[in-house]
Amino acid sequence: MKTTKFVMTAALAATLFFAGCKPKDADIQAAVQAKEASGISVAVTKGDVTLSGEVADEAAKLKAEEVAKNEKGVKSVINNIKIKVEAPVVISEDATLQKNVVDATKDFPTVKTEVKDGVVTLTGEIQKASLITLMQHLSALKPKKIDNKLTIK
Amino acid sequence: MALQEKYKQLTDAASTAGITNLSVREQDGILYVDGTAADGNTKDQLWNIYNQIDPNFASGDLVLNVNVAIDAIVTHAKVITESSNLNIRKGPGTDQPIVGKAAHGEVITLVNMSNDLWWLVRTNDGEEGYCYAQYLEPQS
Numbered sequence: 001m002k003t004t005k006f007v008m009t010a011a012l013a014a015t016l017f018f019a020g021c022k023p024k025d026a027d028i029q030a031a032v033q034a035k036e037a038s039g040i041s042v043a044v045t046k047g048d049v050t051l052s053g054e055v056a057d058e059a060a061k062l063k064a065e066e067v068a069k070n071e072k073g074v075k076s077v078i079n080n081i082k083i084k085v086e087a088p089v090v091i092s093e094d095a096t097l098q099k100n101v102v103d104a105t106k107d108f109p110t111v112k113t114e115v116k117d118g119v120v121t122l123t124g125e126i127q128k129a130s131l132i133t134l135m136q137h138l139s140a141l142k143p144k145k146i147d148n149k150l151t152i153k
Numbered sequence: 154m155a156l157q158e159k160y161k162q163l164t165d166a167a168s169t170a171g172i173t174n175l176s177v178r179e180q181d182g183i184l185y186v187d188g189t190a191a192d193g194n195t196k197d198q199l200w201n202i203y204n205q206i207d208p209n210f211a212s213g214d215l216v217l218n219v220n221v222a223i224d225a226i227v228t229h230a231k232v233i234t235e236s237s238n239l240n241i242r243k244g245p246g247t248d249q250p251i252v253g254k255a256a257h258g259e260v261i262t263l264v265n266m267s268n269d270l271w272w273l274v275r276t277n278d279g280e281e282g283y284c285y286a287q288y289l290e291p292q293s
Contacts, residue, residue: 086178089185103247139218147213
């Protein structure tokens with residue numbers, strides 16, 4: 001009877017001892033989260049790490065996985081990180097662009113414009129102080145490119 | 154990738170300045186940077202950096218389209234032409250007839266801002282029509 005009790009106590013003590021050595025899920029979570037780039041979420045269940053969120057490319061996704069794998073106490077890593085898909089660049093149709101360029105450059109009489117395949121070509125001359133304003137107006141029109149050949153005075 | 158490197162200072166500044174919906178994409182040798190700035194100063198700051206990296210915007214390898222956020226509760230805007238009066242037109246376009254003028258520095262009422270380029274406004278004299286949005290600065 002006494003022996004049984006001793007064995008049970010010893011077993012309990014051993015369990016507590018080993019459990020005490022093993023990092024807790026919450027600690028692993030905090031440690032991994034701190035090392036991951038922003039935009040990545042870390043979840044931990046019994047040492048199994050699940051990564052989610054969005055990154056720019058495959059390399060960043062693999063790096064995030066590597067970071068988690070190297071953390072003490074991590075048993076496995078499930079990498080559910082998605083690679084961000086950028087929306088395509090929107091470029092205005094020439095007819096729309098042409099009309100909007102006329103509107104945008106109305107107050108810059110010394111500037112001549114030409115629109116072709118989304119490219120706005122600027123010729124003529126402009127005061128240096130007005131150039132930023134002109135460029136700001138034109139950039140809002142979703143051109144493919146602004147080809148600035150203006151002479152700056 | 155080289156372009157992203159060239160304009161790194163600009164895109165970093167955009168992130169730091171808290172530009173929302175910031176999007177940086179390279180396509181056919183041109184870098185497209187889009188986003189929304191909290192105010193006009195932030196936008197101008199980014200343009201100054203652009204001007205430093207690419208003096209006088211001569212390279213044609215960046216399209217910087219950063220708009221200024223418009224608060225839904227904004228009801229008035231100031232006319233920020235260089236010095237002249239701002240035309241108020243019947244419709245959205247310089248081909249539309251002029252129906253009134255707003256003085257430089259005048260604060261007018263915003264009626265509708267659903268069109269990005271032309272805003273429907275009303276002056277204190279009650280004239281209503283469209284103004285070029287780039288010459289209006291929303292008042293908080």
